[in-house]
Amino acid sequence: MGVxxxxxxxxxxxxxxSVGAVWRAFDVQLATYAALLAAIGLVMAYTNSVESxxxxxxxxxxxTRGLMWAGIAVVVFVATTLFDYRxxxxxxxxxxxxxxxxxxxxxxxxxxxxGAARWIAVGPFTFQFSELAKILMIVVLANYLGARQGxxxxxxxxxxxxxxxxxxxxxxxxxxxxxxxxxxxxxxxGMLFMSGASLFWLFAIPATILPMLPLIWTYVLRxxxxxxxxxxxNPATDTQxxxxxxxxxxxxxxxxxxxxxxxxxxxxxxxxxxPVQESDFVxxxxxxxxxxxxxxxxxxxxxxxxxxxxxxxWRSKDPFGMMFASxxxxxxxxxxxxxxxxxxxxxxxxxxxxxxxxxxxxxxxxLAVGLGxxxxxxxxxxRAEW
Numbered sequence: 055m056g057v058x059x060x061x062x063x064x065x066x067x068x069x070x071x072s073v074g075a076v077w078r079a080f081d082v083q084l085a086t087y088a089a090l091l092a093a094i095g096l097v098m099a100y101t102n103s104v105e106s107x108x109x110x111x112x113x114x115x116x117x118t119r120g121l122m123w124a125g126i127a128v129v130v131f132v133a134t135t136l137f138d139y140r141x142x143x144x145x146x147x148x149x150x151x152x153x154x155x156x157x158x159x160x161x162x163x164x165x166x167x168x169g170a171a172r173w174i175a176v177g178p179f180t181f182q183f184s185e186l187a188k189i190l191m192i193v194v195l196a197n198y199l200g201a202r203q204g205x206x207x208x209x210x211x212x213x214x215x216x217x218x219x220x221x222x223x224x225x226x227x228x229x230x231x232x233x234x235x236x237x238x239x240x241x242x243x244g245m246l247f248m249s250g251a252s253l254f255w256l257f258a259i260p261a262t263i264l265p266m267l268p269l270i271w272t273y274v275l276r277x278x279x280x281x282x283x284x285x286x287x288n289p290a291t292d293t294q295x296x297x298x299x300x301x302x303x304x305x306x307x308x309x310x311x312x313x314x315x316x317x318x319x320x321x322x323x324x325x326x327x328x329p330v331q332e333s334d335f336v337x338x339x340x341x342x343x344x345x346x347x348x349x350x351x352x353x354x355x356x357x358x359x360x361x362x363x364x365x366x367x368w369r370s371k372d373p374f375g376m377m378f379a380s381x382x383x384x385x386x387x388x389x390x391x392x393x394x395x396x397x398x399x400x401x402x403x404x405x406x407x408x409x410x411x412x413x414x415x416x417x418x419x420x421l422a423v424g425l426g427x428x429x430x431x432x433x434x435x436x437r438a439e440w
Contacts, residue, residue, distance in 0.1 A: 244384025
């Protein structure tokens, strides 16, 4: 006859089971793809530092700043993963107020080039709050749309989501930052589409803006923005002025060929012919130095990352999780398409960064926050105790 033995559960056993459940829910693939893309960004920061005539490890170079921001991004990612995302639903309206406050503060004390107000100095760092505003907007919309599942085919619910985006959109346009404003609209459209909103209204609402395009062109767009659009439509008219960046970028991409010229060997890079080649036009330098093969590697990594984001959304038991993952995927996809379209000459120049690759602390930190929230959603689907 068997003997039944009762032993008290040890705290260490409980902790091991709990941590094991969390680890199994943590999406290692998602983190790996993001880390590889960030590593490519550091490689491009290195090559840009070499070609600027600096030793990459010197203080203040693009590469050392990239390393610093990458380290901060890792800490932010871990902290956000550990944070219980469900608090974001409770704090959605304060987060919305914070978003608007940061954008108003940027207009009040922000600095930039040519009269723009886009960056705020925080101690020794400069930060672009419009990048963080994208993630905060996803949080607010995820809470709004997640709470209205089943009612999003009605016009009032769709208009409510649109009205939430209008104030931050206007504040970002006033900086002026056309690129970030367009990203906010892309986030809205992507999240509405994934929420099951009526396709009729998704097409009908933008159609009402078409008659306003002449007014937008005359009274909203700045002169340099108009010049960029006209240069895109006819780049040969001003190759040394508004069309200079576009022409240099297209030449860099075309000279890359199948395998590229090799890191630090790009002609545009060596001669510093392409303005802002470490940020907005880093894609052109990447394609010149790594060619078609490098482009395929980049697109595969982005495709895998976007797939894991959508998988995280589909697996979420919480509508907020589905909405947030789709919003982050919409943001990354839009920025990827527009930036690469810009550097190969099929889209106008808008100043939208290439996610993970363009040098910039605000963009990388914001992506780390977004990915951390997705991982927080992943690991809390198992109801593990902390």
